[in-house]
Amino acid sequence: MPLWLFLTVCPGVGSCSVDFRLNKEQEAIQKAAAEFARGEFDKEIALEHERTHTFPEKIWKKAGELGFMGIHFPEEYGGQAYGIFENALVVEAFCRQDSGLGISISLADFSSEIILRFGNEAQKEKYLIPVTGGKAISSGGFTEPDHGSDITLMNTSATREADEYVINGVKTFITNGTISDFVVVLCQTDPEAKPTYRGQSVIIVDRDTPGFSRADVGEKMGIKMTSTGELSFNDVRVPAANLVGEENRGFYQVLEFFDESRIEIAAQALGIAQGAFDRALAYTKERAQFGKKLAQFQVTQHKLADMLTKIETARLIIYKAAWNYDQGNVDPMLTSMAKMYGGRVAVEVADEAIQLFGGYGYMLEYEVERFYRDAKIMEIYEGTREIQKNTIASALLGKL
Ligand SMILES: Cc1cc2nc3c(=O)[nH]c(=O)nc-3n(C[C@H](O)[C@H](O)[C@H](O)COP(=O)(O)OP(=O)(O)OC[C@H]3O[C@@H](n4cnc5c(N)ncnc54)[C@H](O)[C@@H]3O)c2cc1C
Numbered sequence: 001m002p003l004w005l006f007l008t009v010c011p012g013v014g015s016c017s018v019d020f021r022l023n024k025e026q027e028a029i030q031k032a033a034a035e036f037a038r039g040e041f042d043k044e045i046a047l048e049h050e051r052t053h054t055f056p057e058k059i060w061k062k063a064g065e066l067g068f069m070g071i072h073f074p075e076e077y078g079g080q081a082y083g084i085f086e087n088a089l090v091v092e093a094f095c096r097q098d099s100g101l102g103i104s105i106s107l108a109d110f111s112s113e114i115i116l117r118f119g120n121e122a123q124k125e126k127y128l129i130p131v132t133g134g135k136a137i138s139s140g141g142f143t144e145p146d147h148g149s150d151i152t153l154m155n156t157s158a159t160r161e162a163d164e165y166v167i168n169g170v171k172t173f174i175t176n177g178t179i180s181d182f183v184v185v186l187c188q189t190d191p192e193a194k195p196t197y198r199g200q201s202v203i204i205v206d207r208d209t210p211g212f213s214r215a216d217v218g219e220k221m222g223i224k225m226t227s228t229g230e231l232s233f234n235d236v237r238v239p240a241a242n243l244v245g246e247e248n249r250g251f252y253q254v255l256e257f258f259d260e261s262r263i264e265i266a267a268q269a270l271g272i273a274q275g276a277f278d279r280a281l282a283y284t285k286e287r288a289q290f291g292k293k294l295a296q297f298q299v300t301q302h303k304l305a306d307m308l309t310k311i312e313t314a315r316l317i318i319y320k321a322a323w324n325y326d327q328g329n330v331d332p333m334l335t336s337m338a339k340m341y342g343g344r345v346a347v348e349v350a351d352e353a354i355q356l357f358g359g360y361g362y363m364l365e366y367e368v369e370r371f372y373r374d375a376k377i378m379e380i381y382e383g384t385r386e387i388q389k390n391t392i393a394s395a396l397l398g399k400l
Contacts, residue, residue: 020316026086029071033090036066037097043367046098049225050370055137055179056225060105064134068094070109073116077124078132083326084260088267088318095271096278098367099374103268104225107175111140111184114202114257118245123204127182139180141171141231142254148173149387151186152251153196156233158187158203160240165189165203167211167236175381177229178214182206185233186250197251202244211236222373259330262339262382266318269342269378273311276346276353276371280304283366284356294356303356307349314338314345333395340388343378350375 022030040059049056063069072087073079080086095102112131115123130136142151156169167187174183183205193199205212211234220228245253281304284294294300321338324331350372354361361368379385 022089026089029082029086030089030093033068033093034097036063036068037094037102041094041098041101043098046101046225047364049104050100050364053224055104055176055227056101059101060108060137061134063105064108064132069105069134070112070128070132073128073132077116077128079128083322084263085319085322085326088263088270088322091264091267092271092274095268096275097271099268099272099275099371100223100225102271103223103374106264106268107226108134108137110138110175110261111257112138113260114140114184114253115204115244117256117260118202118249118253122241123244127204130181136181137176137179139174139176139183139229140257141174141177141183141185143171143173145170145172149384151197151254154186154188154200156185156187157191158185158189158201160189161237163240164237165240165242167203167205167233167238169233171231171233173217173381174214174229174231175226177231178216178227180207183231184244185231186254189250190248193248199248200250201247202250202253203238204242204244205233205236205238209236209238221376222370223377255332256330258382259332259335260325262335262388263318263322263325265378265382266314266321266335266338266342269339269346269375270311270314270318272346272371272375272378273307273314273342273349276350276368276375277304277307277311279366279368279371280307280353280356283360287358300356303352307352310345310349314342318342333392336383336388336391336395339378339382340385340392343375343385346375346378347372 040062067080068090070079071082071090072084075081091106094106109131112128115127131138144155146155147153156171158165158167171185184202185205187201187203188199189201190199213232214229217228217230284300287294318338321334324334350368353368354372357366357368360366
């Protein structure tokens with residue numbers, strides 16, 4: 001059918017099929033998040049949390065009170081019933097204002113989405129309402145010392161005994177590990193399962209459960225305001241009612257969660273890239289050398305043009321992944337592209353921002369070095385860059 005005939009037969013199709021603008025509500029959310037971050041993300045407070053490696057509890061609580069935590073959760077669990085797209089706008093705005101504060105606050109509800117998607121009513125009421133209200137912090141324990149990229153087999157076991165599970169094992173690199181109120185843990189519930197991932201389950205463990213202990217993993221390169229913990233489970237007994245969803249479906253639940261959480265990480269990366277760019281742009285318009293502003297050198301102009309082009313490209317793919325998710329078209333290939341590309345752009349743009357600042361860029365005070373250090377984790381957690389490429393390739397090629 002020729003295009004003119006198609007448009008006559010299907011009026012309106014041509015005029016509304018693609019729209020890259022935010023709607024009024026989304027613009028308002030973006031503006032409110034940016035205003036909150038500008039008002040609350042004080043630079044000196046950020047530097048203090050960076051130096052002391054402490055979670056910004058006061059700001060997180062305020063964010064919860066104002067409805068920014070779990071904006072994508074249904075209203076009955078304290079959310080605002082928006083989508084992953086709107087959550088990405090908030091996360092981007094927070095990280096643009098301050099990479100460290102933005103990341104740590106946006107990760108305070110990390111993994112609670114698994115309970116939202118797969119948990120029962122009692123679990124949702126007990127765990128989600130405090131999380132969205134900024135009263136409880138969650139964490140997700142998948143990685144183990146011997147299993148990082150490959151979580152198809154877990155050494156952490158959960159054995160059913162009457163109406164309890166007994167959990168033994170160690171999880172490492174767990175965000176919020178030492179400060180969270182509860183953790184959702186991926187355990188091997190059926191050690192005989194073949195393939196092994198068909199014998200895994202997600203189980204909730206509360207912070208004060210006997211036999212559960214946690215310790216900080218030690219000094220790290222960036223995201224110093226987030227706690228990163230090693231969790232030890234030594235005959236930890238939890239009620240069988242703490243099982244999330246179906247037994248032995250945990251691996252699949254976690255993969256589905258990654259489809260969502262990787263978009264949030266990509267939004268963190270986008271905010272970091274934009275924040276580093278904003279600072280570099282302002283600096284090059286101020287700083288003069290050889291009798292000219294840095295921004296007057298063509299090499300600087302080209303750098304800025306390249307940085308912004310990368311950011312805009314990342315924004316397109318990340319927004320598309322988020323929009324797609326909210327339409328119910330979960331697409332692991334697109335999500336992995338968004339996370340992989342967003343992460344790379346964050347690292348490259350923050351790197352170039354330091355270069356444009358020269359020696360000052362190397363100093364903590366000028367912030368871009370912190371954006372750079374915070375950017376690198378975007379290519380590691382929630383699946384490394386290589387694992388995203390594997391996902392893209394396997395969606396592309398299937399089993400060869
Ligand atoms: C600060 C921080 C916070 C974290 N937060 C959490 C958290 O909250 N919860 C959680 O469960 N985990 C968390 N992690 C763990 C993180 O998800 C893992 O570090 C990551 O998945 C990689 O696992 P690994 O470190 O064991 O590296 P490995 O899996 O050992 O990988 C090492 C290298 O080999 C590459 N590689 C591995 N397999 C393949 C393959 N098949 N093909 C090609 N290359 C491959 C990797 O890409 C990487 O470059 C966090 C990590 C850090 C550092």
